[in-house]
Amino acid sequence: xxxxxxxxxxxLQRFKTAAILNLLxxxxxxxxxxxxxxxxxxxxxxxxxxxxxxxIFKVEFLRDNNTWEDGYARVLFEHLFSGSPQIRAxxxxxxxxxxxxxxxxxxxxxxxxxxxxxxDRITPGFTDVIHFDILEGNVKAIADPDQVLIPESVARKFFxxxxxxxxxxxxxxxxxxxxxxxxxxxxxLNAVLYVGGVYRNFPENSRIRNVIYSxxxxxxxxxxxxxxxxxxxxxxxxxxxxxxxxxxxxxxxRELLSGLVIHKIRFRPLxxxxxxxxxxxxxxxxxxxxxxxxxxxxxxxxxxxxxVNYVNFSVALTPARIRGxxxxxxxxxxxxxxxxxxxxxxxxxxxxxxxxxxxVTSVVFRHGLLNRLLGNGLSLSDHLPLVGMTxxxxxxxxxxxxxxxxxxxxxxxxxxxxxxxFAATGRAKMLRKALIGFQYVVSIVLIICAFVIQLQHRYxxxxxxxxxxxxxxxxxxxxxxxxxxxxxxxxxxxxAGIVDVAFAEDEFVRDxxxxxxxxxxxxxxxxxxxxxxxxxxxxxxxxxxxxxxxFRPGDExxxxxxxxxxxxxxxxKELASVSAGKRGEKTSADYRKIAGxxxxxxxxxxxxxxxxxxxxxxxxxxxxxxxxxxxxxxxHYRYDKPYGYSYVKVTGNPLAAIDxxxxxxxxxxxxxxxxxxxxxxxxxALYQKTRNQGTIVILFSLIAVLLAIMGxxxxxxxxxxxxxxxxxxxxxxGATVPEVLMLFNSGFVKIVLICFxxxxxxxWFGIHKWLESFAYRAPIRIWxxxxxxxxxxxxxxxxxTFQSYRVATTNAVKSLKG
Numbered sequence: 100x101x102x103x104x105x106x107x108x109x110x111l112q113r114f115k116t117a118a119i120l121n122l123l124x125x126x127x128x129x130x131x132x133x134x135x136x137x138x139x140x141x142x143x144x145x146x147x148x149x150x151x152x153x154x155i156f157k158v159e160f161l162r163d164n165n166t167w168e169d170g171y172a173r174v175l176f177e178h179l180f181s182g183s184p185q186i187r188a189x190x191x192x193x194x195x196x197x198x199x200x201x202x203x204x205x206x207x208x209x210x211x212x213x214x215x216x217x218x219d220r221i222t223p224g225f226t227d228v229i230h231f232d233i234l235e236g237n238v239k240a241i242a243d244p245d246q247v248l249i250p251e252s253v254a255r256k257f258f259x260x261x262x263x264x265x266x267x268x269x270x271x272x273x274x275x276x277x278x279x280x281x282x283x284x285x286x287x288l289n290a291v292l293y294v295g296g297v298y299r300n301f302p303e304n305s306r307i308r309n310v311i312y313s314x315x316x317x318x319x320x321x322x323x324x325x326x327x328x329x330x331x332x333x334x335x336x337x338x339x340x341x342x343x344x345x346x347x348x349x350x351x352x353r354e355l356l357s358g359l360v361i362h363k364i365r366f367r368p369l370x371x372x373x374x375x376x377x378x379x380x381x382x383x384x385x386x387x388x389x390x391x392x393x394x395x396x397x398x399x400x401x402x403x404x405x406x407v408n409y410v411n412f413s414v415a416l417t418p419a420r421i422r423g424x425x426x427x428x429x430x431x432x433x434x435x436x437x438x439x440x441x442x443x444x445x446x447x448x449x450x451x452x453x454x455x456x457x458x459v460t461s462v463v464f465r466h467g468l469l470n471r472l473l474g475n476g477l478s479l480s481d482h483l484p485l486v487g488m489t490x491x492x493x494x495x496x497x498x499x500x501x502x503x504x505x506x507x508x509x510x511x512x513x514x515x516x517x518x519x520x521f522a523a524t525g526r527a528k529m530l531r532k533a534l535i536g537f538q539y540v541v542s543i544v545l546i547i548c549a550f551v552i553q554l555q556h557r558y559x560x561x562x563x564x565x566x567x568x569x570x571x572x573x574x575x576x577x578x579x580x581x582x583x584x585x586x587x588x589x590x591x592x593x594x595a596g597i598v599d600v601a602f603a604e605d606e607f608v609r610d611x612x613x614x615x616x617x618x619x620x621x622x623x624x625x626x627x628x629x630x631x632x633x634x635x636x637x638x639x640x641x642x643x644x645x646x647x648x649x650f651r652p653g654d655e656x657x658x659x660x661x662x663x664x665x666x667x668x669x670x671x672k673e674l675a676s677v678s679a680g681k682r683g684e685k686t687s688a689d690y691r692k693i694a695g696x697x698x699x700x701x702x703x704x705x706x707x708x709x710x711x712x713x714x715x716x717x718x719x720x721x722x723x724x725x726x727x728x729x730x731x732x733x734x735h736y737r738y739d740k741p742y743g744y745s746y747v748k749v750t751g752n753p754l755a756a757i758d759x760x761x762x763x764x765x766x767x768x769x770x771x772x773x774x775x776x777x778x779x780x781x782x783x784a785l786y787q788k789t790r791n792q793g794t795i796v797i798l799f800s801l802i803a804v805l806l807a808i809m810g811x812x813x814x815x816x817x818x819x820x821x822x823x824x825x826x827x828x829x830x831x832x833g834a835t836v837p838e839v840l841m842l843f844n845s846g847f848v849k850i851v852l853i854c855f856x857x858x859x860x861x862x863w864f865g866i867h868k869w870l871e872s873f874a875y876r877a878p879i880r881i882w883x884x885x886x887x888x889x890x891x892x893x894x895x896x897x898x899x900t901f902q903s904y905r906v907a908t909t910n911a912v913k914s915l916k917g
Contacts, residue, residue: 118448120408120412120809120812121408121409121412121448121452122448122451122452122455124405124408124409124452124805124806124809125405125408125409125448125449125452125453125456126452126453126455126456126459127405127456127802127805127806128401128402128404128405128452128456128802128806129402129405129449129452129453129455129456129489129493130456130459130460130463131398131401131798131799131802132398132399132401132402132456132489133456133457133460133479133489134460134463135394135395135397135398135799136395136398136485136489137460137479137482137485138394139391139394139395139398140482140485141303141304142304142373142386142388142391143391144304145304145305145306145370145373145374145386146304146305146306146307146369146370146372146373147304147370148301148302148304148305149229149230149369150230151230151334152369152370153338153368153370154187154334154335154336154338155228155229155332155333155334155335155368155369156332156333156335156338156341156366156367156368156369157169157330157331157332157366157367157369157372158176158330158331158332158333158364158365158366159364159365159366159367159378160361160362160363160364160365161361161362161363161364161365162360162361162362162626166378166379167365167378167379168378168379168380168615169330169378169379169380169381170328170329170330170380170615171329171359171361172320172323172324172325172326172329172359173191173315173319173320173321173323173329174320174321174322174323174324175324175359176189176191176329176331177191177321178352178355179348179352179364180331180333183344183348184336185335185336185337185340185344186333186334186335186336186344187227187334187335187336188224188227188228188333188334189224189228189331189332189333189334190221190222190224190225190226190227190228190229190331190332190333191221191222191224191225191315191329191330191331192219192220192221192222192225192315192329192330192331192332193219193220193221193282193315193328193329193330194219194330194382194611195217195218195219195220195282195313200215200216200217200218200310201215201216201217201218201270201271201272202214202215202270202271202272202771202772203215203216203268203269203270203271204268204269204271205257205258205266205267205268205269206257206266206267206269213271213772214253214256214257216253216310216311217308217310217311218247218270218310218311218312218313219308219310219311219312219313220282220312220313220314220315221241221312221313221314221315222314222315223239223241223242223314225312225332226238226239226241227334228332228333228334229307229332231248231296231298232298232299233296233297233298233299234251234297234298234299235262235263235264235296235297236248236263236264236294236295236296236297237295237296238296238298240295240296241295241296241312241313241314242314243295243314244288244289244313244314244316245289245291245292245293246292246293246294246295246296246314247268247292247293247294247295247311247312247313247314248294248295248296248297248298248311248312249263249268249294249296249297249298249311249312250297250298250299250300250301250309250310250311251297251298251299251300252300252309253309253311254294254297263294263297264294264295264296264297265293265294266293266294267291267292267293267294268291268292268293268294268311269290269291270288270289270290270291270292271577271770271771271772272577272578273287273288273289273290273578274290274770275577275578275579275580275768275770275771276577276578276579276582276741277579278290280578281740286315286316286319286320288313292313304373306369306372306373306383306384308383324359325359325617330380330381332369333366335366338368341366341368342365342366344366345363345364345365345366348364349363349364360617360624372385373385373386374386374387374388374391379615380615382611387872389868389869390869393865393869394795397545397796397799400541400803401541401799401802401803401806402496403537404537404538404541404803404806404807404810405806406496406499406500407534407535407537407538407810408538408806408809408810409445409448409449409500409504410500410503410504410534411531411534411535411810412809412810413441413445413500413501413503413504413507413508424437424508424509428509434509437505437508437509438505438506438509439505441501441504441505441508441509442497442498442501442502442505443501444501445497445498445500445501445504446494446497446498446501447497448497448500449493449494449496449497449500450493450494450497452493453489453490453493457479457486460479461478461479464478464479465478532846532850534810535807535810535811535847535850536850536853536854536857538803538806538807538810539807539850539851539854539855539858539891540854540857540858540861541803541807542800542803542804542807542891543854543855543858543862543887543888543891544858544861544862544865545796545799545800545803545804546800546804546886546887546890546891547858547859547862547866547883547884547887548796548800548862548865548866548869549793549796549797549800550883550886550887551862551866551869551870551877551879551883552793552796552797552869553793553797554877554879554880554883555793555870555873555876555877556786556790556793557877558875558876558877559718559719559786559873559875559877560783560786562715562719562875564608564714564715564719564782565642565643565712565713565714565715566640566641566642566714567640567641567748568778568779568782569779570598570748570749570750570753571639571640571746571747571748571749571777571778571779572746572747572749572753572756572757572760572775572776572777572778573606573607573744573745573746573775573776573777573778573781574744574745574746574747574760574764574773574774574775574776575743575744575774575775576602576741576742576743576744576745576764577764577767577768577771578740578741579741579767579768579771580741580764580767580768580771581602581740581741581742581743582741583767584602584633584741584742584745586767587600587745587763587767588600588602588745590763590766590767591747591759591760591763594755594756594759595751596749596750596751596752596753596755596756596759597747597748597749597750597756597759597760598639598748598749598750599635599638599639599747599748600639600745600746600747600748601632601633601635601636601638601639601640601745601746601748602632602633602636602742602744602745602746603630603631603632603633603636603742603743603744603745603746604630604631604632604731604740604742604743604744605630605743605744606743606744606781607630607640607716607744607746608715608716608717608718608778608781608782608785609717609785610717610718610720610721610785613628613630614628614629614630615627615628615629616628616629616700617700618698618699618700618705619698619699619700620674620677620696620698620699621677621678623677623682625673625674625677625725627666627670627673627724627725627726627727628716628724628725628726628727629664629726629727629728629729630726630727630728630729631728631729631730631731632650632728632729632730632731633655633730633731633742634650634651634652634654634655634730635650635652636650636728636746637649637650637665637711637728639746639748640746642711642712642714643711643712644665644709644710644711644712645668645691645709645710645711645712646671646690646691646692646693646694646709646710647665647691647694647695647707647708647709647710648694648708648709649665649708649709650663650665650708650728650730654708654730655730661697661704661705661706662700662703662704662705662706662729662730663705663706663708663729663730664705664706664707664708664727664728664729664730665707665708665709665710665711665727665728666693666707666710666711666725666726666727666728667710667711667712667713667714667723667725667726667727668690668710668711668712668713669713669723669724669725669726670725670726670727671690671691671693671694671707671710672690673725674690674693674696674698674707675688675689675690675692675693676688678693678696690710691710693707693710694707694708694709694710695707695708705729711728714726718782718785718786719786719873719874719875720785720872720873720874721874722874723874746778747760753777757775760773760775761773761775804890804891804894807891808894808895808898811847811895811898811899812898812902815843815847815898815899815902815903826839826842836904836908839903840899840900840903840904843899843900843903844895844896844899844900844903847895847896847899848892848895848896851888851891851892851895852888855884855888855891859884862884866879
């Protein structure tokens with residue numbers, strides 16, 4: 100082995116250019132491979148860390164609109180699961196904080212240090228289903244309503260190296276609301292909570308979030324059968340009987356469930372949820388298995404392209420190395436020994452490249468750029484078994500990369516070279532061109548996909564969402580400021596750059612945590628999204644009314660005599676189909692006539708004042724769904740809490756208006772941190788994942804193209820060496836340098852064009868599968884295919900011309916003598 104190493108090292112030193120290019124190409128490919136494999140491993144193993152993962156299931160209900168929902172009344176879960184011998188444990192939870200989380204301060208000095216942390220609420224049984232690795236304190240501390248469990252990361256951030264148990268945490272929302280904040284119809288959280296336990300952070304690839312957990316008391320919402328928002332996991336004795344148990348519970352409680360308009364119960368395995376279709380209301384992260392599979396295939400393809408490059412470079416050096424190889428044969432060295440030497444070179448090269456890739460990958464992950472793009476907090480140290488597996492793969496790749504060159508270089512009889520008659524076979528030439536063609540196909544497909552992803556992102560970001568988002572500021576309000584909304588508005592409109600101020604109970608545009616509420620229209624039960632707003636909200640947001648009327652100031656007053664709402668066109672069409680007796684079908688009924696009708700909600704008669712144009716109140720991944728806006732004011736319909744958000748319409752320079760808003764917020768609630776965003780920027784954040792995907796694909800496309808061009812460089816190197824006498828003869832008979840360059844380029848141009856024809860249907864299939872995840876899709880333009888072709892052609896011609904120019908300009912007499 101030592102002798103092999105010395106021989107390999109001498110060979111690499113002799114052909115430095117090829118060695119450096121091979122090393123860089125393999126290192127680049129291994130870096131891309133490691134990054135993608137770490138990411139896809141994380142995706143495929145989502146929620147696989149739980150000790151009892153096979154026994155944990157999520158509970159979901161089939162509703163009358165033929166959709167599965169995961170949230171319902173807390174008392175229903177308690178009724179269904181308590182006392183069942185097949186359910187080892189069950190845990191109920193409720194997402195409390197969405198978006199950036201709840202502003203809070205550690206210690207006894209609120210406002211001195213402010214952090215935003217998410218808070219979830221759970222029953223004590225939740226910790227029997229999901230294992231919490233407690234580092235200090237007691238996991239059952241949440242049975243005390245004033246105690247919480249916090250993750251290790253939050254404990255270190257809040258309290259450093261000190262013990263966190265017993266330390267206070269001040270919720271600024273509750274402090275602003277006067278000492279307590281409402282979290283359900285009959286439950287409040289105190290402003291000051293105490294750490295009862297610290298748990299080890301769950302892995303990044305977990306739907307169980309690393310958040311602060313507060314307890315759900317035994318009496319909370321135990322007499323309210325129609326209020327949802329609670330969700331549940333169960334720990335089953337026998338996972339194989341999950342389907343049978345769900346059917347048994349459905350039949351046993353048929354009458355009760357029918358009254359709640361629930362048709363079926365199902366249990367879905369925890370480990371299947373990440374890639375599965377999400378139930379309505381599920382706010383946990385979800386993955387795209389199709390995209391993950393594609394990324395893994397891309398990783399493998401990039402590695403294969405790098406191996407192809409190595410083979411092409413090695414074969415390109417055959418004319419230069421075969422004299423020495425055949426001399427060794429003449430002197431008695433066995434073919435097997437020579438082949439082992441060549442394979443050892445390849446193994447040494449790939450191992451060196453792999454180690455270099457490990458170094459680069461660790462540096463990149465340490466700086467966090469790729470983690471931000473991939474959406475994972477990945478590190479090599481957390482995946483040492485995977486690093487070991489990929490190292491073994493590097494050894495295999497090295498052996499495979501060296502096999503063909505080892506066979507090819509030793510396949511010629513010594514006399515062929517010694518008498519100067521060496522030439523490559525037609526089959527060998529075809530194989531090398533086929534390998535280059537494979538690289539081109541991969542490169543062109545990836546470039547087309549990258550362009551489509553960017554095109555889709557541009558389309559999404561520029562699509563008209565149906566309301567004004569360009570001149571609107573989104574301001575998060577403390578409960579104290581929200582309760583003084585009119586005073587806040589009066590102070591703001593004094594500023595010349597502020598046109599008007601509207602309010603909403605919650606963030607207007609988001610994909611998670613919206614209220615999905617049932618109501619009855621003509622004795623039919625319907626469900627849709629609802630949000631409480633101030634009367635001027637549609638006007639400030641520029642939402643067009645297409646039938647009936649907009650809200651009026653008097654609609655907010657309790658003396659109005661009835662509740663008032665407006666609904667979007669999609670909701671109005673659904674109501675019109677019910678009115679026509681054709682629910683769920685397309686109907687020609689005029690949905691605008693719905694304006695003026697009434698429906699029943701919570702035994703309250705609600706009048707539909709008008710119909711507004713369909714707007715995108717969720718990201719464009721989703722189709723427009725039924726939406727209703729109601730006026731929400733103290734003492735009026737469905738008023739549950741103060742306004743949580745203000746939407747401020749500005750004109751001119753917004754920076755001055757932002758300063759004025761910040762000063763006003765601090766004046767009304769000095770402790771609560773101001774949070775002001777441009778609405779278009781806040782909405783654009785919904786597409787961050789798509790942008791990241793596009794950046795990743797572009798990055799790997801560039802890597803694939805670079806590797807392909809390196810392969811062309813190697814093949815041209817071979818062609819130039821093997822055809823230099825032919826070129827010399829052509830020059831003697833009058834061929835010009837441009838004609839020689841054209842001769843070299845024509846073959847590669849043909850390869851590119853053939854590969855383009857192969858690439859287009861592959862890319863077309865891939866981009867259409869990817870676009871299926873969007874409700875709104877960009878039209879595919881012809882330039883998406885033409886530009887990659889031109890790009891690859893230009894790079895190829897430049898590479899071939901650069902490499903072959905030296906041969907074309909070499910003195911013909913010298914080439915003929917050589």
